[in-house]
Amino acid sequence: DSGVTQTPKHLITATGQRVTLRCSPRSGDLSVYWYQQSLDQGLQFLIQYYNGEERAKGNILERFSAQQFPDLHSELNLSSLELGDSALYFCASGGTGYSGTEAFFGQGTRLTVV
Amino acid sequence: AQSVTQLGSHVSVSEGALVLLRCNYSSSVPPYLFWYVQYPNQGLQLLLKYTSAATLVKGINGFEAEFKKSETSFHLTKPSAHMSDAAEYFCAVTYSGGYQKVTFGTGTKLQVIP
Numbered sequence: 001d002s003g004v005t006q007t008p009k010h011l012i013t014a015t016g017q018r019v020t021l022r023c024s025p026r027s028g029d030l031s032v033y034w035y036q037q038s039l040d041q042g043l044q045f046l047i048q049y050y051n052g053e054e055r056a057k058g059n060i061l062e063r064f065s066a067q068q069f070p071d072l073h074s075e076l077n078l079s080s081l082e083l084g085d086s087a088l089y090f091c092a093s094g095g096t097g098y099s100g101t102e103a104f105f106g107q108g109t110r111l112t113v114v
Numbered sequence: 115a116q117s118v119t120q121l122g123s124h125v126s127v128s129e130g131a132l133v134l135l136r137c138n139y140s141s142s143v144p145p146y147l148f149w150y151v152q153y154p155n156q157g158l159q160l161l162l163k164y165t166s167a168a169t170l171v172k173g174i175n176g177f178e179a180e181f182k183k184s185e186t187s188f189h190l191t192k193p194s195a196h197m198s199d200a201a202e203y204f205c206a207v208t209y210s211g212g213y214q215k216v217t218f219g220t221g222t223k224l225q226v227i228p
Contacts, residue, residue: 043218092158105158
């Protein structure tokens with residue numbers, strides 16, 4: 001158990017809909033990362049937050065957004081969903097957010113868009 | 115900019131044979147390097163990490179990796195493959211200073227043949 005909790009574990013929704021994925025980082029971790037993993041794209045970094053502020057942005061679509069709340073949990077919002085958004089979405093947390101500390105991964109949310 | 119390249123998206127070895135998974139990094143400053151393992155339908159789990167201490171790093175499940183600055187490599191090895199080692203392995207890099215994100219390679223799927 002990595003200590004990172006993601007909910008829900010599975011999500012099935014229709015095209016055009018909006019969903020919210022939730023992540024609770026390990027106790028004491030200030031940094032949260034979001035990743036998308038699909039068969040054709042592999043593991044893609046989406047976005048990083050550190051103590052409530054956005055710190056790094058990767059291949060995140062404009063239809064997607066994220067935030068980190070004062071209690072450090074994070075949410076990833078996916079809107080106007082398309083079939084191609086079907087993937088595993090991972091949240092990871094790190095210590096202080098500085099390097100040298102590895103990322104600890106949650107079990108992921110499997111999103112299926114039908 | 116930092117990056118890692120994993121040579122070989124699929125590697126097959128016989129049970130009991132040497133496992134060698136290759137990773138080369140690119141970083142303009144001294145890197146911190148990681149190897150993660152992902153079993154089917156699970157999150158990524160840290161195998162080992164290099165953070166500028168000993169160049170030969172021992173991890174869990176009998177894996178180890180050697181940091182070679184002259185070759186910009188961080189290859190993962192295990193003397194004798196076990197069936198339970200079948201999984202996908204990711205190399206990752208970050209570096210010191212600031213709120214640096216961890217960059218992952220494209221992954222190598224290891225197949226162990228009985």
